[in-house]
Amino acid sequence: MAGNRDIFAMLSKKRSLEPTPPRSDEVPRAEKKLKPDETVVEPHGDHSPPEEDLAYDSETEKKDFEDAREILKLEQHKAPKKMETKMAAAKPIPYAALVEVFEQIESTSKRLEIIQLTSDFFLSVLETNQDDLIPITYLFINRLGPDYEGLELGLGETILIKTIAESTGKSTQQVKLKYKETGDLGTIALQARNVQPTMFKPKPLTVNVVFANLKEIALASGNKSQEKKINIIKRMLTASQGLEAKFLIRTLESKLRIGLAEKTVLISLAKALVTHETRLKGKSSKSLTPELFVKAEERIRDAFCQIPNYEILIKTALEYGVLNLDKHCSLKPGIPLKPMLAKPTKSIGEILDRFTGEEFTCEYKYDGERAQVHLLDNGQVKVYSRNSEDMSQRYPDIVDSVKGFLKTDQHTKSLILDCEAVAWSREDNKILPFQVLSTRKRKDVNADDIKVQVCLFAFDILCYNDEPLIQKPLRQRREVLYKVTTPVAGKFQYATSKTTSNVEELQQFLDESVKASCEGLMVKTLDTDPYRPSQRSNSWLKLKKDYLAGVGDSLDLVVVGAYYGKGKRTGTYGGFLLASYNQDNGEYETCCKIGTGFSDDMLKQLYEKLSKTETETPDASYIYDTGAEPDVWFEPTTLFEVLTADLSLSPVYKAGADVFGRGVSLRFPRFLRIRDDKSIEDATSSEQVVEFYERQSAVQN
Numbered sequence: 001m002a003g004n005r006d007i008f009a010m011l012s013k014k015r016s017l018e019p020t021p022p023r024s025d026e027v028p029r030a031e032k033k034l035k036p037d038e039t040v041v042e043p044h045g046d047h048s049p050p051e052e053d054l055a056y057d058s059e060t061e062k063k064d065f066e067d068a069r070e071i072l073k074l075e076q077h078k079a080p081k082k083m084e085t086k087m088a089a090a091k092p093i094p095y096a097a098l099v100e101v102f103e104q105i106e107s108t109s110k111r112l113e114i115i116q117l118t119s120d121f122f123l124s125v126l127e128t129n130q131d132d133l134i135p136i137t138y139l140f141i142n143r144l145g146p147d148y149e150g151l152e153l154g155l156g157e158t159i160l161i162k163t164i165a166e167s168t169g170k171s172t173q174q175v176k177l178k179y180k181e182t183g184d185l186g187t188i189a190l191q192a193r194n195v196q197p198t199m200f201k202p203k204p205l206t207v208n209v210v211f212a213n214l215k216e217i218a219l220a221s222g223n224k225s226q227e228k229k230i231n232i233i234k235r236m237l238t239a240s241q242g243l244e245a246k247f248l249i250r251t252l253e254s255k256l257r258i259g260l261a262e263k264t265v266l267i268s269l270a271k272a273l274v275t276h277e278t279r280l281k282g283k284s285s286k287s288l289t290p291e292l293f294v295k296a297e298e299r300i301r302d303a304f305c306q307i308p309n310y311e312i313l314i315k316t317a318l319e320y321g322v323l324n325l326d327k328h329c330s331l332k333p334g335i336p337l338k339p340m341l342a343k344p345t346k347s348i349g350e351i352l353d354r355f356t357g358e359e360f361t362c363e364y365k366y367d368g369e370r371a372q373v374h375l376l377d378n379g380q381v382k383v384y385s386r387n388s389e390d391m392s393q394r395y396p397d398i399v400d401s402v403k404g405f406l407k408t409d410q411h412t413k414s415l416i417l418d419c420e421a422v423a424w425s426r427e428d429n430k431i432l433p434f435q436v437l438s439t440r441k442r443k444d445v446n447a448d449d450i451k452v453q454v455c456l457f458a459f460d461i462l463c464y465n466d467e468p469l470i471q472k473p474l475r476q477r478r479e480v481l482y483k484v485t486t487p488v489a490g491k492f493q494y495a496t497s498k499t500t501s502n503v504e505e506l507q508q509f510l511d512e513s514v515k516a517s518c519e520g521l522m523v524k525t526l527d528t529d530p531y532r533p534s535q536r537s538n539s540w541l542k543l544k545k546d547y548l549a550g551v552g553d554s555l556d557l558v559v560v561g562a563y564y565g566k567g568k569r570t571g572t573y574g575g576f577l578l579a580s581y582n583q584d585n586g587e588y589e590t591c592c593k594i595g596t597g598f599s600d601d602m603l604k605q606l607y608e609k610l611s612k613t614e615t616e617t618p619d620a621s622y623i624y625d626t627g628a629e630p631d632v633w634f635e636p637t638t639l640f641e642v643l644t645a646d647l648s649l650s651p652v653y654k655a656g657a658d659v660f661g662r663g664v665s666l667r668f669p670r671f672l673r674i675r676d677d678k679s680i681e682d683a684t685s686s687e688q689v690v691e692f693y694e695r696q697s698a699v700q701n
Contacts, residue, residue: 090128090129090130090131091128091129092129092132092206092207092208092209093125093128093129093132093136093206093207093208094204094205094206094207095204095205095206095207095209095210095244095248096204096205096241096242096243096244097121097207098121098136098139098207098247099242099243099244099246099247099248100243101117101118101121102243102247102256102258103243103247104117105117105118105258105259105260106257106258106259109259109585111264111584111585114259114260114264115264115267115268115271118140118260118264118265118268119267119268119269119271119272119275120272121136122136122137122268122269122271122272122273123272123275123276126272126273126276127276127279130318131208132207132208133314134310134311134314134315135207135208135211136207137265137269137310137314138211138310139207139210139211139251140260140265141260141262141265142251142254142255142256144211144214144215144218145215145311146308146309146310146335146388147308147336147387147388147389147679148308148335148336148384148388148389148390149390150389150390151215151218151219152218152254153214153217153218153252153254154218155217155229155233155252155253155254157185157253157615159226159229159230160185160233160249160252160253161175161176161179161185162230163230163233163234163237164185164188164189164192164237164249166230166234167189167192167193167233167234167237167238168189168192168193168237169192170192175188175192178191179616179617180616180617182617183615183616183617183618183619183620184250184257184620185249185250185253186245186246186247186248186249186250186253187246188249189237189240189245189246189248189249190242190243190245190246192245193237193240193241193245202238202239202241203239204239204241205236205239205240205241205244210236210248213232213235213236214251214252216232217229217232217233217252233252236248237249255619255620255621257586257619257620257621259585259586259587260585260586261583261584261585261586262681263301263583263584264584266297266300266301266304267297269300269314270293270296270297270299270300270301270322271293271296271297273296273300273314273317273318273322274288274292274293274296274322274323275288277321277322295323296322296323299322299323299324299325299326300313300317300322300325302325302326302533303316303325303326303329303330305337305338305533305534306329306330306331306337306338306468306470306533307329307330307331307332307335307337308335308336308337308338308388309335312329312335313325313329316328316329317329330468331416331462331463331468331470331533332463332466333374333375333376333377333382333414333415333416333463333466334374334376334380334382336372336374336382336384336388337372337416337462337533337534338388338533338534339370339372339386339418339533339534340418340531340532340533340534340535340537340540341534341535341536341537341540342522342536342537342540342541342542343536343537343538343540343541343542344541344542344543344544344553345523345541345542345543347543348503348506348507348510348543349503351506351523351541351543352501352503354538354541355501355523355525358525358526358527358528359499359501359525359526359527360499360501360523360524360525360526361474361497361498361499361523361524361526362497362498362499362500362506362509362521362522362523362524363459363495363496363497363521363522363523363524364457364495364496364497364513364516364518364521364522365513365518365519365520365521365522365542365543365544366420366422366431366457366495366518366519367422367431367433367434367517367518367519368420368421368422368423368434368437368454368457369385369386369391369420369421369422369437369677370385370386370418370419370420370421370677371383371384371385371391371395371398371419371420371421371456372384372385372386372416372417372418372419373398373402373415373416373417373419373456374414374415374416375402375403375406375412375413375414375415375416376414377413377414377466381398381399381402381403382399383395383398383399383421385677386677386678386682387677387678387679387681387682389679391442393443393444393445394440394441394442394443394445395421395445395454396445396446396447396450397447397450397453397454398421398454398456400447401456401488401491401492404488404491404492405485405486405487405488405491405492406484406485406486407483407484407485407486410483410484412464412465412484413465413466414463414464414465414466415461415463415464415465415484416461416462416463417456417458417460417461417462417481417485418458418459418460418461418462419456419457419458419459420456420457420459420495421437421454421455421456422437422454422455422456422457423436423437423440423452423453423454424453424454424455424490425453426453426490429489429490430516430517431455431516431517431518432452432517433517434673435673436452437452437454438673438674438676439452440452440454442676453490455490455491455492455493456491456492456493457493457494457495458481458485458492458493458494458495459494459495459497459522460474460477460478460481460531461477461478461480461481461484461485462477462531464480464484469531470530470531470532470533471530471531472530472531473525473526473527473528473529473530474524474525474526474527474529474531475526475527477531481494482494495522496513496516499526506521509521510543510545511545513545514545519544519545520542520543520544520545521542521543522540522541522542523540523541523542523543524539524540524541525539525540553692554641554642554643554672555580555641555642555644555666555684555688555689555692556639556640556641556642556675556678556682556683556684557578557579557580557591557592557639557640557642557683557684558578558579558580558581558588558636558638558639558680558683559576559577559578559610559634559636559637559638559639559640560577560578560579560588560590560618560619560622560624560630560633560634560636561576561577561618561629561630561631561632561633561634562574562575562576562577562610562630562631562632562634563575563576563577563593563595563630563631564631564632565603568600569600569603571607572603572604572606572607573603573606573607573610573632574595574603575593575594575595576593576594576595576606576630576640577590577592577593577624577628577630578590578591578592578593578594578640578642578666578669579591579622579623579624579654579655580655580656580683580684580685580686580688580689581680581681581683581684581685581686582623582685582686582687583681583685583686583687584687586621587621587622587623588619588621588622588623588636589623589624589653589654589655589656589657589663589686590622590623590624590625590628590652590653590654590655590663591653591654591655591663591664591665591666591689592642592644592653592665592666592669593628594640594642594666594669594670594671596668596669596670596671597642597643597670597671597672598671602671606674609638610634610637610638613634613635613637613638614632614633614634615633615634615635616633617633618633619633619635619636621636623654623657624654625651625652625653625654627652628652628653636680637680638674639674639675639678639680639682639683640671640672640673640674640675641671641672641673641674641675642666642669642670642671642672643669643670643672644666644667644668644669644670645667645668646667646696647664647665647666647667647689647692647693647696648664648665648667648693649662649663649664649665649693650662650663650664650665651663652665653665655686655689655690656686656687656689656690656693659690660690664689664690664692664693
């Protein structure tokens, strides 16, 4: 899709793509229940391993890059056109052009083709109106801005049904009945708009107008905010034409459902930016090598993990070049970076094998909430969760205490600390269970009304006085941490640590961590590895006491459905259907039914919480067996942390079915807790479920 004219030409003529030859290792996808009148889109093309949303694995990094090379080689067959030296005045990108691409992406299951469609569209935007690339990128990932800004539409199903009815001349009952049949409000809006007569042709919607309206909806507050939101939606629906109504409603639902993951958007963005730069320089197509695309993808991914803000990322890439992002786009206080993650282990022997010849340290693994603490140059303090949510309102006591644990002789102006916020008893001077921490309000906490006290356990420092430290090894980072901060009893402490490679000492330290109300140990290399944002690396391992005999870790799974309780559980849900998250295509793949580990009080709480999210039809992104449907379906809003005895292949469940032909299921799963501190996208991925199964099988064999 090269040249300025293409983005407008596509509105009148659907773009055709060269077919991508299927891979020889192709396996069938998992079964997906079809809704009435829905046609089957046969799976075909690339079935590369599921990719984690942004987190990546050092062991599979090489494999991912090889896959990226295969994807990006497609560009070699397309000769880029040299850009005009004088561009016409930038035209606003029509919303119709964007939704046309959405429709094409939805109609294919081939990952290579999706990347091609997305990157081609981004390239056309770059050559037509660069300012629109930022809102377009956010619309592709169905967000209104960076996660830490907390912009959410907050629109319920009821409001959208009412608005569709009023905008299209239907009754709410008609819309509800149709929704029960199709399960897609977007399609209902499209069909209703197509048969609705209009007295005059409305002004076409543009991307920037739609995006501005969406932000206005998200920011609306006060007594008449709902009325204001409805009026804005009706105005856009009335102006919508063709496919616009379908994807406008899906965007308002925050369910685009086109099978597009954020990592694919980053790959496509890198490809478009580096191609655009090449054309600007007048270089030949020979310079667009797969290696160049892979390097661009690596730069944009690493930059995004440090600065998860597309506006900053895109503007910096356009100013300095995508290959120079590492020099101009690094972490800074006030913008949360994606945290480094640990890989699970099942024994002390496994740790010693992995760290042979390297010095490592062990730290208590605290049972709390990951907290990234930022001190800005202006003296402001921010606290962010592991998924970049601003938790400053939840922890005003942390905000108030930060300056109290900074050493006065160090002249600290700014910093970023990686910590765990843990419930703490100041009377008994000890850690309290995570369940106590979870009772604390999530927003608008008044410091004077706090009943659950917290203590920060710091284990890393990532930036100091605006100097990024993540390229330094842990030993050096920890020296800075100890140099500029000082412990404050019951408020700020360092993670208890021990440096040893003696098996008996490690076992004793593990036992001590459990006695201290911790989950186990974190084991980290001291001198050989930097801090890798968003990476699940072998340089950080976790060893949990409870999981030594299981799969090595707990799993965080999405609750997609439930079964009505019987006997003493009558009146609540008696069991739940859980799914892993396929971060390659945004689908939820079922992996077990769970009914163990719940107290009566917890079941009542879950009924109150989840009954509000019941839907009459399963979400289109659910992959499940039609013979094992639950009694009720839910919106994907809640994560359960669960333990399992082991994993097995199942003809009923669907996690990882594209790898084995059958899904991986959990045997004898047990509920531990709700994970309110994680977003749905932070759920255990289908790729991780596959890895757990393969590791278990390797041990058994």
